[in-house]
Amino acid sequence: MSSHPWYILGAGSIGCLWAATLHLATGCSPVMIVRNREHYINKKTDNTAVLTLTHLDKTETRHPVSVMTADEITTPIHQLIVCTKAGDALTAMNSIRPVLAKHGNVLLLQNGMGSQEAVAKAFPTQNIWIGSTTDGAWIREPLHVHHAGQGLTEIGCFNHQSATEFLCQFQGFPLKMTASKDIKNVLWQKLAVNCAINGLTALFDCQNGALLDNDKKSLMDELTDEFVHVSNTLGRTTPESLHEKVYEVCRLTAANHSSTCMDARLQRRTELAFINGYLIRVAEKEGLTLPAHQQLMDRLSQKGVRW
Ligand SMILES: NC(=O)C1=CN([C@@H]2O[C@H](COP(=O)(O)OP(=O)(O)OC[C@H]3O[C@@H](n4cnc5c(N)ncnc54)[C@H](OP(=O)(O)O)[C@@H]3O)[C@@H](O)[C@H]2O)C=CC1
Numbered sequence: 001m002s003s004h005p006w007y008i009l010g011a012g013s014i015g016c017l018w019a020a021t022l023h024l025a026t027g028c029s030p031v032m033i034v035r036n037r038e039h040y041i042n043k044k045t046d047n048t049a050v051l052t053l054t055h056l057d058k059t060e061t062r063h064p065v066s067v068m069t070a071d072e073i074t075t076p077i078h079q080l081i082v083c084t085k086a087g088d089a090l091t092a093m094n095s096i097r098p099v100l101a102k103h104g105n106v107l108l109l110q111n112g113m114g115s116q117e118a119v120a121k122a123f124p125t126q127n128i129w130i131g132s133t134t135d136g137a138w139i140r141e142p143l144h145v146h147h148a149g150q151g152l153t154e155i156g157c158f159n160h161q162s163a164t165e166f167l168c169q170f171q172g173f174p175l176k177m178t179a180s181k182d183i184k185n186v187l188w189q190k191l192a193v194n195c196a197i198n199g200l201t202a203l204f205d206c207q208n209g210a211l212l213d214n215d216k217k218s219l220m221d222e223l224t225d226e227f228v229h230v231s232n233t234l235g236r237t238t239p240e241s242l243h244e245k246v247y248e249v250c251r252l253t254a255a256n257h258s259s260t261c262m263d264a265r266l267q268r269r270t271e272l273a274f275i276n277g278y279l280i281r282v283a284e285k286e287g288l289t290l291p292a293h294q295q296l297m298d299r300l301s302q303k304g305v306r307w
């Protein structure tokens with residue numbers, strides 16, 4: 001187990017879930033790096049705070065953490081977990097560039113694709129790890145997180161084939177974890193589902209299950225057809241029955257509002273640039289156009305949904 005402290009960049013739902021879990025697993029307090037200190041802590045001179053985790057069984061545990069802004073950090077960061085939204089990841093990473101250890105381990109937990117490549121390109125000497133997570137969490141108030149759904153986090157190395165020492169630290173971790181030898185493929189498979197579901201739920205402001213209604217299902221099918229086309233062109237694998245897989249996710253999460261639908265409702269910037277937008281950019285490089293994806297993005301723009 002490394003003796004270096006853990007730093008968490010972004011104190012939102014996933015950042016707080018991981019900070020509390022790290023404290024449970026290691027007994028050490030992580031450092032939460034935030035951009036607006038006053039939002040989390042009102043003491044001027046003391047950086048310590050207590051984070052509350054409401055577990056799946058509704059019990060609560062409390063966890064001491066340090067809360068700091070990037071410019072308050074003076075010691076090198078060797079172990080970092082980036083928990084911002086995809087669109088903020090690179091800017092957030094740049095804010096801690098001066099204190100990031102040259103060969104530090106960085107675990108990125110963003111949904112979608114594209115932000116990981118951008119970070120890996122901008123930080124070539126660091127070991128960039130990717131986690132693709134299906135855990136669910138939400139924030140009740142600053143530093144009080146609810147673990148809302150048990151999921152799985154698959155982790156793999158993105159740029160270097162570095163020692164698995166980093167991954168070993170998650171053995172026996174309270175969240176379900178597994179090592180992936182092909183994390184890019186894991187991201188691609190999740191992207192397929194998110195491309196079909198997320199944007200449409202924002203467009204119709206509906207739960208995931210409503211996409212199985214006939215009129216919406218045909219749009220979902222068109223998006224999935226286009227995904228398969230791009231995937232085949234790139235020589236990537238997709239499940240033979242991707243359409244069935246998409247329907248199954250809609251059924252299993254029928255009562256949920258997707259993350260994109262919630263962001264759109266709250267007029268927050270969505271992660272669509274790293275979901276459907278990413279697929280459009282990849283297709284363009286291959287000389288392909290994706291009319292269903294493009295039309296979806298145009299309709300979302302007209303509706304005022306941001307990405
Ligand atoms: N929540 C969930 O259940 C799941 C989330 N994910 C993915 O995990 C990622 C994080 O999601 P989630 O935790 O829900 O998002 P949140 O919006 O809850 O948290 C993101 C946090 O990042 C912070 N942030 C943004 N820029 C910076 C910066 N420059 N420096 C420091 N902090 C910064 C924000 O701070 P501020 O308050 O200042 O804006 C915010 O607290 C997303 O990609 C999401 O799709 C994946 C699966 C499930």
Ligand SMILES: CC(C)(CO)C(=O)C(=O)O
Nearest residue numbers: 197253256257258259260
């Ligand atoms: C699978 C799905 C659509 C579940 O809601 C999701 O990943 C999201 O909301 O971002």
